Amino acid sequence: MMNFDSTSKMSKEAMDSMLTTVSSMTKGFQRIAAETTEYSKKSYEDGAAAAEKLVSAKSLDKAIEIQTDYAKTAYESFVAQATKMSELYADLAKEAYKPFETAVAKVSA
Incomplete structure (x- = not known):
């Protein structure tokens, strides 16, 4: 009976870890999607404004001056966005790994 209780407890902990990971990943992907949508919208608006100019x-x-300014601004915006997106993906990976980090610490202790 003791073995069954131990196995049941471990299964519950594993399921809780998995659910926590899925929840944090969902939130992370939602942030990434929102950020991507916002950047796409701003990029489109900037491009349309440059075309009008x-x-x-x-x-x-x-x-040529207008095109050069637009290209410079678009490049700087892209680099900033790429940096922000890489930070969001790194945060997502850290949050997704946290429950397993705790489980590994328990097993190795």
């Missing part, structure tokens, strides 16, 4: 440019020099 290009259409209204009076000279070739002004059009």
